[in-house]
Amino acid sequence: MSLSSDEKKQIIEENAVVQGDTGSPEVQIALLTHKITKLTDHLKIHQKDFHSRRGLLNMLSKRRRLFNFLTRMDKKRADGIGKKAGLI
Numbered sequence: 001m002s003l004s005s006d007e008k009k010q011i012i013e014e015n016a017v018v019q020g021d022t023g024s025p026e027v028q029i030a031l032l033t034h035k036i037t038k039l040t041d042h043l044k045i046h047q048k049d050f051h052s053r054r055g056l057l058n059m060l061s062k063r064r065r066l067f068n069f070l071t072r073m074d075k076k077r078a079d080g081i082g083k084k085a086g087l088i
Contacts, residue, residue, distance in 0.1 A: 003034060015081070025070040026081045032063040033085040 003011075008031065012022055015030040039056045043049060067087060071078040082088035 003031070003038075007034070015084070025066045025073075026077065029063055029066050029070070029081050029085055029087075032059050032066070033087075035059060036063065 011030050011034055012027055015024075015026045016022070017024045017026060021027060036056065036059050039052060039059070043053060043056065046052070067078060067082065070081065079088065
């Protein structure tokens with residue numbers, strides 16, 4: 001479940017800390033959240049797609065690690081992206 005370039009650009013613009021930012025934890029968490037949402041909808045229809053389910057679990061753990069890292073570094077930024085992404 002890949003994102004179109006327009007969706008990806010929009011998510012990056014909404015969550016970028018500075019202009020041209022693509023690697024900050026906020027942007028990565030937002031991109032992963034969008035991918036997770038799309039993949040969850042896919043798995044509701046295709047319940048026996050175990051390969052995609054494994055990918056979903058990997059994305060969930062990566063998002064959790066990024067969120068924990070951001071919480072350790074800057075609690076205020078983590079709360080902001082947590083509320084925006086629906087994690088808190």
